[in-house]
Amino acid sequence: MSTPHIDADPGDFAPAVLMPGDPRRAQLIAEALFDEPRLVNDVRGILGYTGTIGGQPISVMASGMGCPSITIYATELYRFFGVRRIIRVGTAGAMQEALQLGDVIAASAAHTDSAMAQARIPGVSMSHAPSFNLLLAAVEAAATAEVKMQVGPIFSSDHFYVSRPETAAALIAHGTLAVEMESAALYAVAAAERAEALTLLTVTDHLGRGERMTPKQREDCFLDMSTVAIAAALSR
Numbered sequence: 010m011s012t013p014h015i016d017a018d019p020g021d022f023a024p025a026v027l028m029p030g031d032p033r034r035a036q037l038i039a040e041a042l043f044d045e046p047r048l049v050n051d052v053r054g055i056l057g058y059t060g061t062i063g064g065q066p067i068s069v070m071a072s073g074m075g076c077p078s079i080t081i082y083a084t085e086l087y088r089f090f091g092v093r094r095i096i097r098v099g100t101a102g103a104m105q106e107a108l109q110l111g112d113v114i115a116a117s118a119a120h121t122d123s124a125m126a127q128a129r130i131p132g133v134s135m136s137h138a139p140s141f142n143l144l145l146a147a148v149e150a151a152a153t154a155e156v157k158m159q160v161g162p163i164f165s166s167d168h169f170y171v172s173r174p175e176t177a178a179a180l181i182a183h184g185t186l187a188v189e190m191e192s193a194a195l196y197a198v199a200a201a202e203r204a205e206a207l208t209l210l211t212v213t214d215h216l217g218r219g220e221r222m223t224p225k226q227r228e229d230c231f232l233d234m235s236t237v238a239i240a241a242a243l244s245r
């Protein structure tokens with residue numbers, strides 16, 4: 010069966026899917042961490058792989074960048090391919106002073122300026138929240154793997170380059186940990202499809218200090234986050 014954006018058969022995807030924005034990160038995760046990964050989607054270069062870990066099936070597929078893109082892929086996976094859990098494994102810009110490059114964050118809520126959020130239930134400011142079970146499993150997995158993980162609210166922005174110092178300052182004052190571009194939409198789709206979602210992020214930039222990882226460091230920084238994501242994805 011194919012949808013407009015995924016050319017795969019029923020059963021090609023595991024019930025649990027890891028979802029980075031970057032197709033290259035999807036390929037690296039599959040090749041580094043899955044047993045016998047096989048390519049199950051490459052429409053528009055959005056690479057998707059399915060393999061096993063410890064005998065359990067698991068998939069990884071890219072989302073592309075931004076709320077519209079992840080909304081399309083998450084909706085099609087949940088609605089047409091039997092997927093029940095999506096764990097975003099993304100990169101983010103740190104907003105709080107104490108965060109360092111390479112730190113891992115679990116998004117317990119996602120604020121957003123996306124028009125998509127306002128259009129989903131007109132007149133309502135939705136709460137964009139992860140699956141409690143997945144968040145709990147991730148917290149436990151991080152403790153077991155000794156991965157230092159901050160849990161808190163993040164900001165899913167429609168903009169990467171527009172500078173809004175007052176908005177950033179207000180979000181920081183409200184405890185927002187970091188900015189990225191997809192999680193609010195993922196959490197909204199999961200709610201609409203009665204499925205599970207969670208976002209884990211690795212800090213690749215620090216907004217206040219102007220620090221940033223190199224492109225190569227961005228590609229290589231997925232291991233701690235993926236270890237936690239896989240444990241949560243395969244939890245009961």
Ligand SMILES: O=P(O)(O)O[C@H]1O[C@H](CO)[C@@H](O)[C@H]1O
Pocket residue numbers: 029030031073074075098099100101169189190191
């Ligand atoms: O690294 P990914 O998962 O793509 O996440 C972040 O990186 C992209 C911007 O560079 C946006 O998609 C943002 O959410």
Ligand SMILES: O=c1cc[nH]c(=O)[nH]1
Pocket residue numbers: 100101102103169188189190213214
């Ligand atoms: O959306 C993003 C992702 C990484 N770093 C940022 O500053 N923003």
